[in-house]
Amino acid sequence: MRERNLMLLHYITGLGILLFGAIHVWTLFFTYPLQETIWETTLRFDSLPYAVLPVYRNILFAASLFGLLLCTTIHAMNGIRAVIAELIGARIRWVEAVLVAVGVFLVVYGTRTILIANNLLV
Amino acid sequence: MAASVKFRVYRYRPEDGGKGFYREYEVPVKKGMTILDGLLYIKESLDPTLSIRYSCRMAICGSCGMRVNGIETLACHTQISELRRRVITVEPMKNFPVIKDLVTDMAVLFKKQRALLTWLIRRDLVEQENPTHQYIQSDEELERYLQFTYCIQCGLCYSACPVVSTFPDFYGPQPLMKMYRYFADSRDEGGKERIDLVDKFEGVWRCHFAGSCSMVCPKGVDPALAIQLLRRASLRG
Amino acid sequence: MSRSEYRSTVLQSLKTMLIAGKYGLERWSYVLQRISGVVVALYFIAHVLETGNFIGGITVWSVPDYSFAEKAYEETVKLLKNPLFDVGLAVVGFLVTFHTINGIRLILAHFGFFLGKPRRPEPFEPPVSFSTRQRALFWLSISLAVFALLYALDSLMRVFRT
Ligand code: SF4
Ligand code: FES
Numbered sequence: 176m177r178e179r180n181l182m183l184l185h186y187i188t189g190l191g192i193l194l195f196g197a198i199h200v201w202t203l204f205f206t207y208p209l210q211e212t213i214w215e216t217t218l219r220f221d222s223l224p225y226a227v228l229p230v231y232r233n234i235l236f237a238a239s240l241f242g243l244l245l246c247t248t249i250h251a252m253n254g255i256r257a258v259i260a261e262l263i264g265a266r267i268r269w270v271e272a273v274l275v276a277v278g279v280f281l282v283v284y285g286t287r288t289i290l291i292a293n294n295l296l297v
Numbered sequence: 298m299a300a301s302v303k304f305r306v307y308r309y310r311p312e313d314g315g316k317g318f319y320r321e322y323e324v325p326v327k328k329g330m331t332i333l334d335g336l337l338y339i340k341e342s343l344d345p346t347l348s349i350r351y352s353c354r355m356a357i358c359g360s361c362g363m364r365v366n367g368i369e370t371l372a373c374h375t376q377i378s379e380l381r382r383r384v385i386t387v388e389p390m391k392n393f394p395v396i397k398d399l400v401t402d403m404a405v406l407f408k409k410q411r412a413l414l415t416w417l418i419r420r421d422l423v424e425q426e427n428p429t430h431q432y433i434q435s436d437e438e439l440e441r442y443l444q445f446t447y448c449i450q451c452g453l454c455y456s457a458c459p460v461v462s463t464f465p466d467f468y469g470p471q472p473l474m475k476m477y478r479y480f481a482d483s484r485d486e487g488g489k490e491r492i493d494l495v496d497k498f499e500g501v502w503r504c505h506f507a508g509s510c511s512m513v514c515p516k517g518v519d520p521a522l523a524i525q526l527l528r529r530a531s532l533r534g
Numbered sequence: 535m536s537r538s539e540y541r542s543t544v545l546q547s548l549k550t551m552l553i554a555g556k557y558g559l560e561r562w563s564y565v566l567q568r569i570s571g572v573v574v575a576l577y578f579i580a581h582v583l584e585t586g587n588f589i590g591g592i593t594v595w596s597v598p599d600y601s602f603a604e605k606a607y608e609e610t611v612k613l614l615k616n617p618l619f620d621v622g623l624a625v626v627g628f629l630v631t632f633h634t635i636n637g638i639r640l641i642l643a644h645f646g647f648f649l650g651k652p653r654r655p656e657p658f659e660p661p662v663s664f665s666t667r668q669r670a671l672f673w674l675s676i677s678l679a680v681f682a683l684l685y686a687l688d689s690l691m692r693v694f695r696t
Contacts, residue, residue, distance in 0.1 A: 179496050179531055186641050193634055244582070251575035257503075258572060261464040262547045266498060281582050288586045368556045444652040457557065459564065463547035481652075505567070506643050508560025511663055517655030521560070522663035529646035 185253050188246040195243035202236060237293040244285040252278040301325045302377055304335055306347065307388040309395050317395070319386070320344070326377050332387065333361055333372035336399075348398040356515055359451030363399050364388040369453040369513040390456035392465070403452050409472040413494060415479060418487035438483040445478035445523055447516045454510030454520050460503050467503040468495070470510035470520035477523040480530065492531045501528045560664065563672055567636050570629035577626045584610055624686035631682040635675030639668060 252274045259274075260266045304324050309317030322343050324335045333351055340347045349372070351361040356374040363372055366386050377385065393401035419425045454470040455461055461469045476495060479485050495501045501524055510520040551568055554561040587610040642648050643663075648671070650662035 178498055178500070178502050182502050182644075183532070186644075189637050189641070193638075196630075247578050251571075251578055254571045255575055258568065260498075261460060261503070262544055262551070264464055264543075264547065265466070277579075281579065284586050285582045288582070366556075440654075441652060444655055447655050459550045459561070462550040505564050506560060506640060506663075507557070507564035508661075508664060509557040511661035512558045512560070514661070517657070517659065517661065519652070519655075519661040519663050522649055522652060522661065525643050525649055525663065526646055526652075528644050532645060 181253060185250060188250040188253075191242060191246035192250060195239050195246060198236075198239045199243055202239075232293060234293065237289050240289050241286060244282060244289070248278045248281045248285075302335070302382070303384045304339060305384060305386040306336070306339070306399070307386075308347070308398055309389075311397055328378075330377050331373050332363075332365055332370075332375045332377060332385070335377060335385070336372060336387065348396075348400050350400045357449060359449035362390055362401075362451040362453045362456065364390060364456070369457045371451060371453070371515045374515050390452060392456050392458070392461045392469075393452065401452070406450070406452050406455055406469065406471060409468050410475055413468060413472045413476040414487060414491065415472070415475040417479060417482065417485050418490070419484070420486050432484055434483055441483075442478045442481040445474055445481075445518055445520075448474065448478075448514075448518045449516055451515065453513045453515065454518075457509040457513045459507050459509060460505060464499075464503060466499045468500060470504075470524060473501060473504070473527060474510075474518065474520035474523035477527045480527065492534075495527060496531045501531060504528070558664075559669065559672060563636055563639075566632060567640070570633040570636075574626060574629050574633060577622075584614065620690050621687075624683055624690060627686045628679045628683035632675050632679035635678055636672065639671040639675065642671070643668060 256271055256274055259270055301323050304322045305319045306322065307317050308320050322339045324338055324343075326335075331354075333349075333354060336347065336349050337351075340349065349361065351373060352358040353360070354373045356371050359371075361372040362369060364370075364387070365372070365375055366380060366382060369390060372387075387399065389395050389399045389401050393403055393405065396402050448471065450471065452471065454474075458467070458470050460467045473495065476491060479487060480491050504521075504524045506521060506525065508521050511518075511522065514520065552565060554565050587606045639648075648665060648667040650665045653662060
């Protein structure tokens with residue numbers, strides 16, 4: 176019962192990542208003021224992140240970012256759970272508990288980043 | 298082709314314990330000679346202590362499964378000439394405990410099969426014992442599971458499966474395939490019960506469609522297909 | 535450890551997970567899907583931490599001590615200056631693209647699409663589940679991933695030249 180629903184969640188979040196991830200990449204790709212250099216600035220980490228911030232001020236973009244964050248966290252933690260179980264040959268409860276904790280931390284920390292970037296916080 | 302090949306055979310004696318080792322034998326090759334013939338030649342003329350399990354010598358009993366040059370195959374179903382190698386490494390199957398040399402203990406496979414109710418389930422036992430009419434199946438209903446009845450329970454797929462290797466609690470390709478064979482049978486009434494049985498962490502969800510089972514199956518049974526179909530059934534409730 | 539008593543160790547599991555041996559294309563897709571999944575998950579964690587550090591660092595939660603935030607920002611920038619991270623990003627692009635398309639292939643397979651029907655086994659015929667459409671999707675995922683990798687590397691080279 177539970178496993179089937181988890182697996183359905185895995186598929187749905189996977190497709191969600193495809194949708195929100197496409198928005199994430201494409202928005203940056205086309206709304207960035209310097210279209211010529213977008214790949215340079217995303218590939219070069221030393222570009223000023225504050226220059227990207229105006230794009231993040233859009234509330235819809237922030238919402239899609241949050242969706243991406245949520246989907247990726249669930250998808251990644253569920254995937255890592257399976258990989259770890261298969262790596263050590265058994266399911267260990269505390270490992271799964273740690274993964275849930277890591278997932279909660281990622282969502283909270285990422286949400287904070289999105290909110291700050293969206294000028295809603297601080 | 299070469300007049301002789303070198304067999305590198307895995308040897309393990311339970312009395313000695315510890316790790317097994319490889320011993321090499323020079324075997325003259327005749328036309329049409331199989332791996333099993335080569336091993337029997339070794340046993341007869343070179344080293345009588347070698348233990349192998351075989352019976353039919355025609356790929357129908359499923360006793361002689363082993364790993365030849367790193368891939369699972371029936372020894373009686375593989376000709377030496379088709380390998381095109383001078384050195385032939387023969388090892389017992391993975392994922393089973395080794396009893397001696399090339400003989401593995403396959404009890405775990407049959408235990409998992411039994412746990413998955415691999416028989417026809419009928420609700421009406423009185424009717425089952427004294428049937429009042431014929432239970433006719435159409436051709437299409439037969440085709441739905443016929444492929445999976447060809448299995449000879451050799452365990453090669455179970456040995457090839459990467460998930461069983463890493464997560465021994467996984468039911469394995471052969472038991473799940475066997476389960477689907479009964480699930481897809483129009484006479485079977487197991488339905489929901491069967492789905493609940495495989496809808497577990499150790500059940501169908503651990504299959505990642507690596508296809509190794511279907512790759513090595515000597516009878517073309519395609520356990521990977523059966524598991525995907527079983528998964529479709531449990532995804533649709 | 536003797537081979538007689540079958541037990542699984544992490545090292546053995548890693549070997550089985552990473553080496554496809556002679557088991558064919560589907561096994562390679564399993565290996566790649568696994569590697570790409572784990573690597574992209576690690577990248578995702580790093581990405582969340584990195585973007586968070588850019589705007590403030592962890593102490594912003596309680597005390598808005600901006601000197602600490604400034605330090606976190608500078609440290610992160612310094613760490614990421616390494617061109618190795620840029621190449622790594624291109625590799626992540628490859629892995630993400632592969633994982634996406636191959637994941638769609640797997641979802642389709644799990645729902646029983648594109649697999650073919652059970653049929654009487656024929657000698658010397660490949661298994662039905664290794665269907666042409668499934669394989670085509672696999673090769674599509676590989677080629678798109680290679681395209682993504684080349685595109686990213688090309689941009690990277692242009693950045694380096696300027
Ligand atoms: S499915 Fe094929 S490989 Fe597996 S036990 Fe049956 S005959 Fe052997
Ligand atoms: S001896 Fe019977 S299958 Fe090989």
